[in-house]
Amino acid sequence: MNDPLISLFIDDEMTLDDKIEFVEAVHGSGPFKDETVELLHQEKRLRSAPVERIPERRLEVTRPRVLRFLRPVALAAVAATAGLLLLFNPWGQVPYPETPYRFVFYRPDVSRIEITGSFTDWKAVPMKKVGNSGYWEHTFTLPQGEYRFAYLLDSGERLPDPTIPERETDDFGSENSVLAVGGRTL
DSSP, X not given: OOHHHHHHHHTTOSOHXXXXXXXXXXXXXXXXXXHHHHHHHHHXXXXXXXXXXXXXXXXXXXXXXXXXXXXXXXXXXXXXXXXXXXXXXXXXXXXXXXXXXXXXXXXXXXXXXXXXXXXXXXXXXXXEEETTTTEEEEEEEEOSEEEEXXXXXXXXXEEOOTTOOOEXXXXXXXXXXXXXXXXXXX
């Protein structure tokens, strides 16, 4: 075998004709050689002169007359539906039902806990102690959406909800819990 020929092949310094000759010499015959030679012929064709122009082929789309008639009817149906939505849903009213959401926090060592968040306009709302259990609770009726909130302890400590992993740091460096109410957020 010709060692310089092998070196040229490995370094990809051969012409395609030289590569074909090399592969035929190394492999003699068989399916591998045939496939390799065919691929090299294909590469040679690909590297040949580029095609100047690809013939253009137009597909003619024809619409049945029935569809032409239905277009104004469909537009009228969309307009009627939009009108009904405006009639039964005045602007500003959320089309999703509001959901009662119960906030619960366990801290038996404090005498007062408040909750503050985007749903209270960041005003502190006192939570109610649940007997002597150490739990505190408050229920808000919330529309579907995404809310930020935190708990305020009587010591002045501000804490996110430990049961909600989604958190966000606010502009003041405090950490707030992020709560999604409903199937998807607004």
